[in-house]
Amino acid sequence: MSAFYQPTTELLLALGFTRYASPPRQARFSRPSACGLETIVLYDDGELTLLENVDSQLLYSFQGRLASEAEFRVLLRQVNWAAEG
Numbered sequence: 001m002s003a004f005y006q007p008t009t010e011l012l013l014a015l016g017f018t019r020y021a022s023p024p025r026q027a028r029f030s031r032p033s034a035c036g037l038e039t040i041v042l043y044d045d046g047e048l049t050l051l052e053n054v055d056s057q058l059l060y061s062f063q064g065r066l067a068s069e070a071e072f073r074v075l076l077r078q079v080n081w082a083a084e085g
Contacts, residue, residue: 004046004065007072012040014085038081050079 009019009027017029017040025044030037036054043049052060060079066072076083 005068005072006042006046006048006066007040007069011069015082016085033081050075050081052079052081 009029012029013019016031017038018031020028020030022028022041027042028039029042030039032038033052033054036052036059039049039051039053041049041051046065047063048066050060050062051058062075062079066075073083
């Protein structure tokens with residue numbers, strides 16, 4: 001079991017994300033925002049990336065590892081993304 005936390009598919013779907021095709025060893029989920037598209041990419045090594053695209057411009061990017069669901073929800077709030085379903 002990994003020492004790092006990644007949100008489950010069920011949690012991401014409950015938060016309004018949709019799963020999309022992605023390269024091997026990745027899982028990609030996106031949802032529309034008020035002015036663009038929010039994307040989360042989960043990697044097999046426990047890392048994740050958050051990307052926000054607004055008008056074809058990358059507005060925000062985070063890449064790293066998290067320790068818990070609470071830390072994941074705090075990160076979503078820090079970038080002004082909805083953290084509740």
